[in-house]
Amino acid sequence: MHDLISIKDLNRELIEELFLLADKYNKNRHAGGFEDKVVAGAFFEPSTRTALSFETAAKMLGAEYIGFRSWEGTSLAKGENLADTIRMLDNYADCIVMRHPNDGAARFAAEIAEKPVVNAGDGKNEHPTQSVQDLYTIRNSFGKIDGLTYGFVGDLHYARAVNSLLLALNMFKPKKVYFISPESLTVRGEVLRTLNYKYEALADPNKVIDEIDVMYITRIQKERFTDPYEYKKVEASYRVDLALAEKMKSSAIIMHPLPRINETDRGIDRTKHAKYFAQASFGVPVRMAVLSKILGGKR
Amino acid sequence: MHDLISIKDLNRELIEELFLLADKYNKNRHAGGFEDKVVAGAFFEPSTRTALSFETAAKMLGAEYIGFRSWEGTSLAKGENLADTIRMLDNYADCIVMRHPNDGAARFAAEIAEKPVVNAGDGKNEHPTQSVQDLYTIRNSFGKIDGLTYGFVGDLHYARAVNSLLLALNMFKPKKVYFISPESLTVRGEVLRTLNYKYEALADPNKVIDEIDVMYITRIQKERFTDPYEYKKVEASYRVDLALAEKMKSSAIIMHPLPRINETDRGIDRTKHAKYFAQASFGVPVRMAVLSKILGGKR
Amino acid sequence: MHDLISIKDLNRELIEELFLLADKYNKNRHAGGFEDKVVAGAFFEPSTRTALSFETAAKMLGAEYIGFRSWEGTSLAKGENLADTIRMLDNYADCIVMRHPNDGAARFAAEIAEKPVVNAGDGKNEHPTQSVQDLYTIRNSFGKIDGLTYGFVGDLHYARAVNSLLLALNMFKPKKVYFISPESLTVRGEVLRTLNYKYEALADPNKVIDEIDVMYITRIQKERFTDPYEYKKVEASYRVDLALAEKMKSSAIIMHPLPRINETDRGIDRTKHAKYFAQASFGVPVRMAVLSKILGGKR
Helix, strand or coil: CCCECCHHHCCHHHHHHHHHHHHHHHHCCCCCCCCCCEEEEEECCCCCHHHHHHHHHHHHCCCEEEEECCCCCCHHHHCCCHHHHHHHHHHHCCEEEEEECCCCHHHHHHHHCCCCEEEEEECCCECHHHHHHHHHHHHHHHCCCCCCEEEEECCCCCCHHHHHHHHHHCCCCCCEEEEECCHHHCCCHHHHCCCCCCEEEECCHHHCCCCCCEEEECCCCHHHCCCHHHHHHHHHHCCECHHHHCCCCCCCEEECCCCCCCCECHHHHHCCCECHHHHHHCHHHHHHHHHHHHHHCCC | CCCECCHHHCCHHHHHHHHHHHHHHHHCCCCCCCCCCEEEEEECCCCCHHHHHHHHHHHHCCCEEEEECCCCCCHHHHCCCHHHHHHHHHHHCCEEEEEECCCCHHHHHHHHCCCCEEEEEECCCECHHHHHHHHHHHHHHHCCCCCCEEEEECCCCCCHHHHHHHHHHCCCCCCEEEEECCHHHCCCHHHHCCCCCCEEEECCHHHCCCCCCEEEECCCCHHHCCCHHHHHHHHHHCCECHHHHCCCCCCCEEECCCCCCCCECHHHHHCCCECHHHHHHCHHHHHHHHHHHHHHCCC | CCCECCHHHCCHHHHHHHHHHHHHHHHCCCCCCCCCCEEEEEECCCCCHHHHHHHHHHHHCCCEEEEECCCCCCHHHHCCCHHHHHHHHHHHCCEEEEEECCCCHHHHHHHHCCCCEEEEEECCCECHHHHHHHHHHHHHHHCCCCCCEEEEECCCCCCHHHHHHHHHHCCCCCCEEEEECCHHHCCCHHHHCCCCCCEEEECCHHHCCCCCCEEEECCCCHHHCCCHHHHHHHHHHCCECHHHHCCCCCCCEEECCCCCCCCECHHHHHCCCECHHHHHHCHHHHHHHHHHHHHHCCC
16 A cells, blocks of 8 residues: 555455554554654645544654644645645655645645655545544444445535545445435435445435434535525434434444534434444544554555 | 642642642753653644643653644634534543633533643633742742732733632732732632732732732733723833832842733843743743643542 | 854855755654754744744754744734744744744844744845755755856845845855846845855846856745736746756756746756756755754854
């Protein structure tokens, strides 16, 4: 593995190898071993959660961490082209972690850089390390990823975390996947066409709630709507409340990549279904696994 | 000691223990010893002085430091609730240092977090590590904190550093404390009611200037005034100039938590009374003392 | 060497010593040796390239790095005077690296600070570490700096990197130096007067292009123009394109301190003349050389 741009750069075997590394790092965060490495975080879009988890992961591996967490104040704001900025980081660091508002920006960076690039989110396209974290959470909850029924709720059109996870499930054998969203926010055609498992799109979660093992909720992004009334309508209808959660199987889990605004009832936090805090807690060990694989790997 | 939210979380014995630690770290900053710890700085309000002194302190202790220094670009700006942000940091770090514009925010964070929280300033409420730094400066100047006459000048209403220090003096035996400020900026009633020492509020420092051992000046914050004319009037009248300083006892000291704008005559910098630069220089060793106590302490 | 404010703080012998240090660090970046030092980066003007190269350099030397990369959110934004901010950093760190929009700010800081100050760019005045990096690039290309013909193209009036390099060439023996720019952007009189080598100002690069060994291009800064039409005219006429590059001697090199906007044809990147990426790649080892000299040096 040189770069990690798409979840498709991984395969099932590599993902399982990352799980074992994450198990190790979850037990012992202060692992060290990469004292002679520099990781650069290039966040052209504001990020706290992902940026800090990569930074913490790099430091726990003993590496140095440099970078920026917003486009403002960078040379790009002065009009520099992305390629030159990437060349700079390529020179300073052994690995570039990059978030960018444009689809495909990470792939572009990987073509410029000699050092490996890790995609930390590019537009509405992909967020592969989030998917490893998500899969790791499912595996830790059920002991498996195969054979489960998944329900994705909310914005399935623009959410890169959903996109990458749907592509990741191609490497496993989900029993069935439900897409629960308003029609305007359903999975994009170009993604749907690549899925090798059974899926069904529907608007009302109540119909299938008792089948679902893994419910994955995402934030509906206000900025996608031109009509605030449309947003309000959609936001309200895809809020997951306690009443809905109580209809789930007792073993079912609720996931969310966070940050969340108003998509879930806070009361769910205290139910056994809530796995989003556990999921979040895997951010550092999973990214340690990814970085250690990338930094230690041969081209 | 688990959290440090209010100066009232400390007692005289603990404060004196922190002094001895600060003595040690002041002699040897590159102390190390906490290489397996991560400190997170969560500054939801802009900060340079306090943020950098905590960061330097953490690094001098050998710990890793992560965090942010402004609310912009954080998940909170996207609408995330504070509790979820705290949970994230709780997961990444061994200790959370937090500044927030709202009174009580640090206490709230401490209730959410399993890891210790250190209040680096919450609204107009408290700034306990500044008080330890202030007390340390007084102790280093006079060899004691008891038995001295204190004069607080400027904004005594909104300044959290003043607030915490007034509460701290409850643990010592000040001879007398003068509150020198316009009436609109005097100490808040809820603070006054808890003070166990003799105090007196007055408007004109000239009347008591020759009694004062420790004069503590704070910035009058322009943004508290709706009428700019009122601000100008107050600002001018609580400026400490050389003429006033020359009326002080020869052993008297002038303190200021900094940053200062126009509250003091720059000429005072070169007098023997000026202790604000010495006071500032204790920022790192005192915060090393606090962090080492917090990170090394049992719950 | 205590401070490095102007390139004139160096002499030829010191510059050659820095070259040897840079050679060493270029071979082995993870050099360490300064584990007990703290470097503070005080960037009062946005910077990515210079700020990150200093940060990386400090970390590669094993030092801790603290600081800020923009004026916003600092105490200065609250109205603190620069002297107090410098005193704070002087207390926290062993060396202050400073960029500031005002000419002379670094010299002022050096007068306040006890610890050494390195000028990372002050207004339109100087940027001495960039010049060491530039000279190092020339020396690595030609094995010498003396006896070459130089052509400076673009904004020679406001560009501090040009200014420092012109002053640096006083320590060497350039054959001739051409200033190729619109009249309004030519070298300032106070700089011209100090130059001890042969120079000539002209508007059209075509006339001398075949004489030039080192062509140094700088960005024409839009914000210097009040009339956008004037800017457009100037920008277009000082763009270096492939046709011009093809008229150069085969050994000639093209340099640029970066970031670049539209001053060069991207096609030049793939010619043997393009040295700006190599030049950029020396940013970290050259700054390691400077910092190691400063941090290790006696006052």
